[in-house]
Amino acid sequence: MSALPESLPPADPAALQLDRALQLLQQSGRDALPGAPGSAAWLQAVIDGLCEISSRDALTGLSNRRAFEAALNREIDRVARSGEPALLLMLDIDHFKRVNDHHGHIVGDQVICAVAECLAECVRPMDLPARIGGEEFAVILPNCPPAFGQTVAERIRQRIEQKVITAGLSLRLGITVSVGGAYAPQWVRSTPALWTERADLQLYRAKSEGRNRTCLEPTPVSNVSAEEKGLLFGTTMPGDLE
Amino acid sequence: MSAVSSNPSPMSELPAASGTRRARITAVTSGKGGVGKTFVSANLAAALVRRGEKVLVLDADLGLANLDVVLNLFPKITLHDVFTGKHKLEEAVMAAPGGFHVLLAGSGMVEYSRLTPEVRDQLVDVIQQMRPRFDRILLDTGAGISDVVLYTVSLADEVLVVATPEPTSLTDAYATIKVLATTQGRRDLKLLVNQVTQTGEGRTIRGQLQQVVDRYVTPSLEAPLKLEFVGEIPVDAAVRDAVRRRQLMLECFPGSAAAQAVLAVATRLTS
Numbered sequence: 067m068s069a070l071p072e073s074l075p076p077a078d079p080a081a082l083q084l085d086r087a088l089q090l091l092q093q094s095g096r097d098a099l100p101g102a103p104g105s106a107a108w109l110q111a112v113i114d115g116l117c118e119i120s121s122r123d124a125l126t127g128l129s130n131r132r133a134f135e136a137a138l139n140r141e142i143d144r145v146a147r148s149g150e151p152a153l154l155l156m157l158d159i160d161h162f163k164r165v166n167d168h169h170g171h172i173v174g175d176q177v178i179c180a181v182a183e184c185l186a187e188c189v190r191p192m193d194l195p196a197r198i199g200g201e202e203f204a205v206i207l208p209n210c211p212p213a214f215g216q217t218v219a220e221r222i223r224q225r226i227e228q229k230v231i232t233a234g235l236s237l238r239l240g241i242t243v244s245v246g247g248a249y250a251p252q253w254v255r256s257t258p259a260l261w262t263e264r265a266d267l268q269l270y271r272a273k274s275e276g277r278n279r280t281c282l283e284p285t286p287v288s289n290v291s292a293e294e295k296g297l298l299f300g301t302t303m304p305g306d307l308e
Numbered sequence: 309m310s311a312v313s314s315n316p317s318p319m320s321e322l323p324a325a326s327g328t329r330r331a332r333i334t335a336v337t338s339g340k341g342g343v344g345k346t347f348v349s350a351n352l353a354a355a356l357v358r359r360g361e362k363v364l365v366l367d368a369d370l371g372l373a374n375l376d377v378v379l380n381l382f383p384k385i386t387l388h389d390v391f392t393g394k395h396k397l398e399e400a401v402m403a404a405p406g407g408f409h410v411l412l413a414g415s416g417m418v419e420y421s422r423l424t425p426e427v428r429d430q431l432v433d434v435i436q437q438m439r440p441r442f443d444r445i446l447l448d449t450g451a452g453i454s455d456v457v458l459y460t461v462s463l464a465d466e467v468l469v470v471a472t473p474e475p476t477s478l479t480d481a482y483a484t485i486k487v488l489a490t491t492q493g494r495r496d497l498k499l500l501v502n503q504v505t506q507t508g509e510g511r512t513i514r515g516q517l518q519q520v521v522d523r524y525v526t527p528s529l530e531a532p533l534k535l536e537f538v539g540e541i542p543v544d545a546a547v548r549d550a551v552r553r554r555q556l557m558l559e560c561f562p563g564s565a566a567a568q569a570v571l572a573v574a575t576r577l578t579s
Contacts, residue, residue, distance in 0.1 A: 148342075149452065290483050297519060297523060297524075300516065
């Protein structure tokens with residue numbers, strides 16, 4: 067954490083124009099602030115609240131594009147050094163324009179919120195689901211072994227496929243998503259642009275292969291079998307395998 | 309010993325060319341990251357200098373250069389500047405502490421983490437230009453089996469695999485050995501075991517690896533794959549202290565067990 071230079075005099079809270087900030091916090095239900103107005107704790111809470119608002123998508127409450135890009139950069143740094151497998155999933159609601167055209171934007175928004183909910187339910191607390199565009203979502207999954215990637219992506223797709231969205235009195239909608247995914251190259255420093263491009267390519271493949279499916283970029287797995295490991299670590303003797 | 313160094317004036321410190329295709333090219337690689345590969349490369353280079361070789365270390369870890377961190381160097385001109393045509397190759401060659409030279413990738417190399425035909429050609433060109441000037445070029449490659457790593461290793465005459473006794477390091481080293489044998493036709497690979505806690509552990513590990521190779525890799529090859537044990541480096545406080553000081557262990561703790569072990573590896577590689 068970098069602190070401000072100590073030579074700077076502390077700002078006088080009374081001189082700050084906080085009306086808009088407080089309005090925003092109130093609007094997003096974050097106006098329960100600790101401490102006396104103007105105190106350091108109170109000001110910190112105002113700032114934290116604004117940071118929170120600026121990293122959330124207003125409609126769904128998921129991380130927004132800004133927070134997603136920051137997280138993507140952090141994950142690339144981590145993966146480059148640790149070599150941990152990290153998966154990036156890109157999701158797009160199938161035929162979303164039809165929903166908007168046939169049922170209106172309010173229903174469209176409900177569909178988007180329903181997808182966001184499913185997404186949040188299907189991932190681990192350490193994962194970062196985000197809404198990065200109109201009907202586009204992304205999930206960063208740190209430390210996700212290649213064997214699990216397809217399972218997670220498929221779980222998300224199925225959860226959304228099974229979800230029934232009710233709107234108005236009698237409208238019941240089913241929707242599907244296409245999912246594309248790519249792993250950050252291990253031990254190599256990628257860039258956000260390259261990584262998202264590779265995941266996007268898989269999303270494009272999922273769309274062009276008929277939608278409502280998941281496509282993950284194949285990974286160069288180091289295929290060391292359990293027998294090989296057994297012999298390597300001396301848990302099996304060569305004779306056992308004869 | 310100079311702790312801080314910047315690029316020398318062009319050509320001034322670069323050894324003169326003699327003959328063609330002179331340098332022996334040794335790739336230093338590891339299945340797993342964080343096993344001390346770059347630390348080994350730098351200190352091994354210094355040890356080879358003491359054996360009378362003119363040595364260049366090429367930071368071939370294009371996506372994740374940290375040779376500059378290990379050596380406390382602040383390059384003004386890097387391979388990136390050469391690849392982008394801003395500077396001549398000779399200007400990017402830096403004298404490092406320990407009497408060897410380095411070619412650093414620079415952080416701008418990020419975009420080269422994807423191996424394009426241009427990057428392939430440029431790497432080959434760099435090596436061809438440097439080869440007549442040195443006796444040895446150490447390619448400090450990245451970890452893992454990405455296409456960049458496999459390609460840079462493919463440019464080498466010999467491969468030194470660095471592993472530690474830790475299970476994930478051994479598994480990844482084995483995976484690398486397997487890939488190099490099957491995709492590059494390597495039949496001789498050198499193995500250096502870093503961070504051993506007892507004398508002889510390195511040889512035992514070589515034996516274990518060789519046993520698995522004999523059983524699972526060699527049958528699919530036309531000729532057996534041989535792992536040559538070139539030495540072990542013990543866990544040693546000198547290593548940690550040298551890393552912390554950002555100095556060569558061979559210079560700040562020449563009498564340490566780990567430094568002696570690196571010298572023994574250099575002897576083995578030059579004999």
